[in-house]
Amino acid sequence: MSIVVLGTVALDSVKTPFGRRKDLLGGSAAHFSMAARLFTTVNLVAIVGKDFPAKHIAFLRSKGLNLASLVIDKGKTFRWEGEYSGDLNTALTLNTELGVLSVFKPSVSEEQRRIKNIFLANVDPDIQAHLLSKMRGPELVGLDSMNYWIHHKRKELIRLLKHIDIYVANDQEARALSGQSNLIKAAKALRGYGARMVLIKKGEHGVLFYSDRFIFSLPAYPVEEVIDPTGAGDTFAGGFMGYLVKTGRINSLNLKKALGFGTVAASFNVEDFGLNRTSKLKPRDLQRRMVKFRECFNFNL
């Protein structure tokens, strides 16, 4: 089984209480892929500019990603610059340069169009809808977005949700799009927009999963030293979707385990800058931490 992920591949500059890094390889699709690759073959659909370092391309390829639909276009790579302080829960965006993203029309090969699993990571909803329309009979479609699109392309986003199996949002986004402050009510409202399942990420407080058939709630993996949370949500989504695709069956137990693998993948992501930690992971690292994570709360010892 394999998955197509659409999103950004970016150059991130970040400042946290633990230091400052410039032009790190980042972006929603890159973080997603670094976790999902541990379970399944990842087909990356993204765009970068001519300024994108060749070593980053080589690095992504060395991680086993299929880069057939990674476009290198005239212009500059998408850049994001942000800062975290205090409890590192919220990023302050200092600067965003869209570059080539502003003209991105994603396309996929004939072979990739037949892949049944898709994740539309955070990018303009019009671009997400464009890619989705190209796919032939997708079976499992996940979607992430962000506050900017919720406010500026609300209609387009809500229209898109009708075609989505799993909508992945953080708590602020879920509240903003639904207009509900209670997260279960928010999840119900988002279900009402059409998404079959709703997954609300609460950062250091874990995750809430809602569908008509079940509600799950998992705490976060307890991380003592958060170095850089950039991409934690995308990494979560990558671990979650990757595991689901690997199992090939959506049921209660697989969904819970997928939430667990997402949680564990995200906990590695925040332990170092950028992709430093997740890019070195092997499947057994996730398995080992998963055992520790389950010990944190599972009743049946």
Added chain:
Amino acid sequence: MSIVVLGTVALDSVKTPFGRRKDLLGGSAAHFSMAARLFTTVNLVAIVGKDFPAKHIAFLRSKGLNLASLVIDKGKTFRWEGEYSGDLNTALTLNTELGVLSVFKPSVSEEQRRIKNIFLANVDPDIQAHLLSKMRGPELVGLDSMNYWIHHKRKELIRLLKHIDIYVANDQEARALSGQSNLIKAAKALRGYGARMVLIKKGEHGVLFYSDRFIFSLPAYPVEEVIDPTGAGDTFAGGFMGYLVKTGRINSLNLKKALGFGTVAASFNVEDFGLNRTSKLKPRDLQRRMVKFRECFNFNL
């Protein structure tokens, strides 16, 4: 097995988005007791004034509480007035009248002094220390406090922690007393002050348990309609301590289950004003919701 709980019995006036109630029976010891009574015999140590309605005394007695050490003194009952808005996570205290609490010197009967389980619910640390000094060979001592005492009687509180088995704090309190914003670091620092185990309540985000031997993390029970959160933390502590006392053994599984019962008890508490919901509970209500709660996250189905 039985437990002694020291704390406040109060008249609460509260306003939430769901209405307004005046002079509700409340207070840390009352909320604690209403959950703990479902598992064990509760000996209430508290003070009220001559204005305390006789019906409230009769009500507490009808719930099976031992009121031998509930003092009715000249003066007024402790009153608290508060308001919740928005997501109901934080109370705005509008007014506090200490009344008889300001002269409270708790005493217990010779029989009660020999009880091995004690919970020092939120009240002046000097009063907590005074009661603890009266007990003969306590074996399991829990303690709760609040930001007011953390700021005004920090030294006394830290001195007291050396004699505490389980320190129960909410996240703000844990951060304020430890000076650490990461909750695991905060728990470690509080462990360093002497408390053998540290239980950090995160409201709608669940609970973190820390000891030298294990870290547990549980999500909250998903409650859709929070009517009045007053006393949720005390109710949590009551369910937690009550279950531990009932089992008579502190081990990993019993601690996790106790955290579960505390969580479930607190989820009932917030579903109505004051003690309305918890006072009507039977042990089987907790058991039933516990099954649903475990379904929310347990992996071993």
